[in-house]
Amino acid sequence: PAVKVSPATVAAEAGMVDIQSLVPDIALEIRYAGSDNFVGRPVDGYDAPKCFLHRPVAEGLRRVETDLRAQNLRLKIFDCYRPRRAVLDFMRWVQDEQDQRTKPKYYPDLDKRALVGGYISPTSGHSRGATLDLTLLSCDASNRCEPLDMGTGFDFFGPIANTDSPLATPAQIANRHRLRDAMGKQGFENYPMEWWHFTFKPEPTPGMAFDFPVK
Numbered sequence: 001p002a003v004k005v006s007p008a009t010v011a012a013e014a015g016m017v018d019i020q021s022l023v024p025d026i027a028l029e030i031r032y033a034g035s036d037n038f039v040g041r042p043v044d045g046y047d048a049p050k051c052f053l054h055r056p057v058a059e060g061l062r063r064v065e066t067d068l069r070a071q072n073l074r075l076k077i078f079d080c081y082r083p084r085r086a087v088l089d090f091m092r093w094v095q096d097e098q099d100q101r102t103k104p105k106y107y108p109d110l111d112k113r114a115l116v117g118g119y120i121s122p123t124s125g126h127s128r129g130a131t132l133d134l135t136l137l138s139c140d141a142s143n144r145c146e147p148l149d150m151g152t153g154f155d156f157f158g159p160i161a162n163t164d165s166p167l168a169t170p171a172q173i174a175n176r177h178r179l180r181d182a183m184g185k186q187g188f189e190n191y192p193m194e195w196w197h198f199t200f201k202p203e204p205t206p207g208m209a210f211d212f213p214v215k
């Protein structure tokens, strides 16, 4: 499907903000800016490990983080706005059948071409700036935090990643629901195929993708 792409060249032109301008100490592990991801190298368009979102989306996320901190929990963010060029890089990776380096960790039971659609979208909502991937951390009194057990790592592509998968344990499902409930209270909807993927509704710019680099 044709994607309408905004001519914005920087976040401010797109109406997006760096989440760290609202929550300076939020936990970030922006995986596509490094090599620990399913592509196995930094992805096109990620020049820095930063999280940009439309302002109302970032403000919603700040409210989620505030609610969670009162329960000794925090968010850890893996991906936010994703430039259109990054999505096209994903699609080139899918086509390269020779490159199977990340299969054992990220998609052991699926052919990489089968990832397109359900697990990796060719027209990802991430490019519209209202979608993000994240998990929950549990923190002690000294603010030492560790991730809750969600049953898979971020971007493990297979049925066990589906939010209500019977392959996950009841405790893992409860942790996924804790994340889904905290996000849902502030207007974020979970994608049932991936426990970590959420979209703020209504989207500020439905139908409009962006392509400025993350930097």
Ligand SMILES: C[C@@H](N)C(=O)N[C@H](C)C(=O)O
Residues within 6 Å of the ligand: 079, 117, 118, 119, 120, 121, 122, 123, 124, 125, 126, 133, 155, 194, 197
């Ligand atoms: C690739 C994964 N992190 C993800 O975000 N998947 C959805 C389906 C997407 O690409 O939009």
Ligand SMILES: [Zn+2]
Residues within 6 Å of the ligand: 079, 126, 131, 132, 133, 196, 197, 198
């Ligand atoms: Zn996602």
